[in-house]
Amino acid sequence: xxxxxxxxxxxxxxGWRLFLQxxxxxxxxxxxxxxxEKSWLIFEVLLPLINxxxxxxxxxxxxxxxxxxGFVVIGGAMIAFWMNVLWSMSSQLYWEKEQGNxxxxxxxxxxxxxxxxxxxxxxxIATLLRAGAIIALGTLLFNVHYVVINPWQLLAVFAxxxxxxxxxxxxxxxxxxxxxxxxxxxxNLAMEPVYLLSGFYFPLKNLGFWVxxxxxxxxxxxxxxxxxxxxxxxxxxxGFLSVPLEIxxxxxxxxxxxxxxxxxxxxxxxxxxxxxxxxxxxx
Amino acid sequence: xxxxPALRSFRMAAWLGWQIESNWTDPFLxxxxxxxxxxxxxxxxxxxxxxxxxxxFDTPMFAYLYLxxxxxxYVSAVTTGVSWAVIDDREHYRTLKYIYVAPLxxxxxxxxxxxxxxxxxxxxxxxxxxxxxWWLKMPLSLASIDWPLFLVSLLLGTIMLALVGLILAGVTLxxxxxxxxxxxxxxxxxFLFTGAIFPLEVLPAYLRPIGxxxxxxxxxxxxRRALVGHVAQxxxxxxxxxxxxxxxxxxxxxxxxxxxxWVVFRWCEQxxxxxxxxxxxxxY
Numbered sequence: 001x002x003x004x005x006x007x008x009x010x011x012x013x014x015g016w017r018l019f020l021q022x023x024x025x026x027x028x029x030x031x032x033x034x035x036x037e038k039s040w041l042i043f044e045v046l047l048p049l050i051n052x053x054x055x056x057x058x059x060x061x062x063x064x065x066x067x068x069x070g071f072v073v074i075g076g077a078m079i080a081f082w083m084n085v086l087w088s089m090s091s092q093l094y095w096e097k098e099q100g101n102x103x104x105x106x107x108x109x110x111x112x113x114x115x116x117x118x119x120x121x122x123x124x125i126a127t128l129l130r131a132g133a134i135i136a137l138g139t140l141l142f143n144v145h146y147v148v149i150n151p152w153q154l155l156a157v158f159a160x161x162x163x164x165x166x167x168x169x170x171x172x173x174x175x176x177x178x179x180x181x182x183x184x185x186x187x188n189l190a191m192e193p194v195y196l197l198s199g200f201y202f203p204l205k206n207l208g209f210w211v212x213x214x215x216x217x218x219x220x221x222x223x224x225x226x227x228x229x230x231x232x233x234x235x236x237x238x239g240f241l242s243v244p245l246e247i248x249x250x251x252x253x254x255x256x257x258x259x260x261x262x263x264x265x266x267x268x269x270x271x272x273x274x275x276x277x278x279x280x281x282x283x
Numbered sequence: 284x285x286x287x288p289a290l291r292s293f294r295m296a297a298w299l300g301w302q303i304e305s306n307w308t309d310p311f312l313x314x315x316x317x318x319x320x321x322x323x324x325x326x327x328x329x330x331x332x333x334x335x336x337x338x339x340f341d342t343p344m345f346a347y348l349y350l351x352x353x354x355x356x357y358v359s360a361v362t363t364g365v366s367w368a369v370i371d372d373r374e375h376y377r378t379l380k381y382i383y384v385a386p387l388x389x390x391x392x393x394x395x396x397x398x399x400x401x402x403x404x405x406x407x408x409x410x411x412x413x414x415x416x417w418w419l420k421m422p423l424s425l426a427s428i429d430w431p432l433f434l435v436s437l438l439l440g441t442i443m444l445a446l447v448g449l450i451l452a453g454v455t456l457x458x459x460x461x462x463x464x465x466x467x468x469x470x471x472x473x474f475l476f477t478g479a480i481f482p483l484e485v486l487p488a489y490l491r492p493i494g495x496x497x498x499x500x501x502x503x504x505x506x507r508r509a510l511v512g513h514v515a516q517x518x519x520x521x522x523x524x525x526x527x528x529x530x531x532x533x534x535x536x537x538x539x540x541x542x543x544x545w546v547v548f549r550w551c552e553q554x555x556x557x558x559x560x561x562x563x564x565x566x567y
Binding site: 043050051054055057058063064068098181182185188189191192193195196200202206207 | 324327331336
C-alpha cells in the first residue's frame with residue numbers, strides 16, 4: 001500500500017447525512033442477515049403458517065363463514081410484525097447490553113435515535129418478506145378470497161400501522177434500557193395476551209367496545225381491523241370502528257409514539273447513565 | 284439415596300431451574316406471569332368459538348378443543364424447558380462447560396431444568412380448567428373423572444414430552460443462539476397435527492397420518508377421556524379404540540421415543556464435543 005493511499009482522509013458525514021448513514025448502517029444487518037441465514041424460512045414462515053393452519057381448521061371444525069379463514073391468515077401474517085417489534089426492537093437494547101454492545105452504541109459519535117430507526121426500518125423490511133410469504137401461502141392453501149375496493153386506502157392503513165407499531169417499538173426499546181433480566185419475561189408476557197387483545201384471530205369488536213377501545217393502544221388492533229374491513233366482503237359489518245376513524249386514530253398514535261420515543265430515549269439514557277445501568281449485567 | 288449422581292443431577296437441576304424461572308420478581312407477580320399466557324391462549328379459542336357458535340359452551344366440541352388446548356400447554360412448556368437449558372447455560376450464563384466437567388448425568392440434569400416449567404404449567408392448566416367449568420359451564424365434574432387413567436396418562440405424557448425435549452436439546456447443542464425458540468416452534472407446528480383443538484377428521488386425509496404417528500395425539504385423547512370420557516368418545520377419531528389400547532400405544536411410543544432420544548442426544552453431544560460447541564457463544 002502506498003503512503004499516499006494510507007493517508008487519504010476518510011470523508012466524514014455529519015448532521016442529517018450522519019443520521020442517514022447510521023440508519024442505513026443499522027438497517028443493513030437486519031436485511032442482509034436474513035439472506036445469509038436461511039433458517040428463517042422454516043422458523044418464521046413455515047412454522048407460523050402451520051400455526052395459522054391450526055386456527056383455520058378450528059374455524060372449519062365449528063362451521064365458521066369462510067371470511068374468518070382470511071381473517072386468521074391476515075392476523076397470522078401480522079403476528080410476524082408484532083414478534084419483530086417485541087424481540088428485535090423492544091428488547092434489542094437489552095440484548096445489546098447483555099452482549100456488551102450497548103456501551104459501544106453510546107460511545108459512537110452518532111444519534112441513538114438513528115440507531116433505533118435503522119433497527120426499525122431494517123426489521124420492517126425483513127419482516128415484510130416473511131409476512132408476505134405467510135399471506136401468499138395461506139391464501140393459496142386455504143383459498144382465501146379478498147374483495148378490495150380501495151387498494152390505496154388499504155396500503156395507507158398498512159403503512160400507518162407500521163409507523164405507529166415501530167414507533168411503539170422504539171418507545172419501549174428506550175424503556176428497556178432500564179431493565180435487566182426481567183426484560184425477557186416482560187417481552188414473553190406480551191405475546192399471547194396481545195394476540196387475544198388485538199384480535200389476531202377474530203374480529204376486534206367481539207371483545208366488546210371498552211376492551212376493544214383499550215386494546216386500540218396497540219396499533220395492530222386498529223390496523224388489522226381496518227385492513228379486514230378493506231379486504232373482505234363481510235369486513236365492514238364486522239369492523240370495530242369506521243375505517244376513516246381508525247385511520248385518524250392510527251395517525252395520532254404514530255405521532256405520539258414517535259415523539260414519546262424521542263423523549264423517552266433521551267430521558268432514560270440519562271437516567272441509565274446516572275444509575276450505571278448501561279453496562280450492568282445482572283444475569 | 285440422594286448421593287446417587289443421577290438423582291442428585293435431577294434434584295439440583297430442578298432447584299436451579301426453579302430459581303432461574305422465578306426469582307426475577309416477587310412471588311405474586313410470578314404467579315400472575317405464569318398463568319396469564321396460558322389463560323390468554325385459552326381466551327383466543329373461547330372468543331373464536333363464541334363468535335361462531337353464539338356461546339354454545341356445553342357442546343362436546345367445546346370441551347374437546349378447550350381441554351386439548353389446556354393440556355397442550357405442557358407440550359410447549361416441557362419441551363422448551365428441557366431444550367432451553369442448553370441455550371441458557373451455554374450462551375447466557377456460560378456455565379455449560381462447567382456442567383459437563385462436573386460429575387453429573389446430563390440428560391437428567393436437563394430433565395430437572397424442565398421441572399420448573401412443568402410446575403408452573405400445572406398451576407396454569409388447573410386455572411384454565413377451573414375457569415372452563417365454573418364460568419363457561421363445561422361439562423366436567425370431579426366425581427366423574429377417571430383418576431387412575433388421568434394420573435398414569437399424565438405421568439407417561441410428561442416423560443414422553445421430556446424425551447422430545449431431550450431430542451431438541453441435542454439439536455440445540457449443534458445450533459446457534461437464534462434457535463432459542465425451537466421448543467416453542469416445534470410445539471406450534473405439532474399443534475396442527477395432534478388434534479389438540481379439532482378432531483383429526485377435519486384435517487385433509489393426506490395430513491392425518493402425521494397425527495396418528497405422534498404420541499402427543501394419543502396422550503391428549505387419553506387426558507380428555509380421563510376427564511370427560513363421554514365427550515371424547517363423541518368424536519370418531521379413536522371411537523373404536525379402548526382406553527387400555529390407547530394407553531398401551533402411548534407406552535410403546537414413549538419407549539421407542541426413549542431409545543430414539545437417547546441415540547440422537549448422544550450423537551449430537553459427541554458432534555458438539557468434536558466441533559468445540561459445548562462452550563460456544565454465538566452472540567447472533
